[in-house]
Amino acid sequence: MRRVLAVLTTMIVMTGASEASQIERACLKSDRAYGKRQLCRCIQSAADLTLTAKDQKLAASFFSDPHRAQEIRQSNSRRHERFWDRYESFGRTAETFCRG
Template sequence: MIRSLGVISILVLAACGGGRSGPGEPSVARFAATTGPIASACMGSGRKGVNRATCGCVQMAADQTLTGADQRRGASFFGDPERAHAVRLSDTPQDDAFWERWTEFGRAAEQLCR
């Protein structure tokens, strides 16, 4: 169960991983200078294939879909997947609303960084 809940964090990284783009598509490399809590957590995650362009792309998606507070909260998931698990299973309206926004962020990162 924990593994499946950590998937969103991993999905976000994997979605932005390749950095390849076709004609007329944006290159992930253009996001290399983008910084923020998600990019910092991404760079510090130690996952294979992580680089500034990938993490910058993920941060750009976060900037488009999450508040600063949501970004700081979500950044903690990169180092502690148990936190994501707890939020996902929580029954509070605040956690449910956050999880919806976090899931939308994952979708946005997948679209933006593909």
């Protein structure tokens, strides 16, 4: 039984780790953040404070598809409106924390 619990715990932790840092990874891949690992890490910290994992996945997609952000912002979907409120909060938090 302990062995099964240990395996399940490891699987849960590994799944969380693979989903973590989505924004940091997207930031590092972007051409605007070249050589700015510390900035991308800071932005990820702000995301961890303000966005859910699902929100972070969507926000990370904006690095490779900036037009997607515009589509979400202008959407009439209530879900997108709620996301955009959280995304704006994330932006303010990142700006405050990551000024350098």
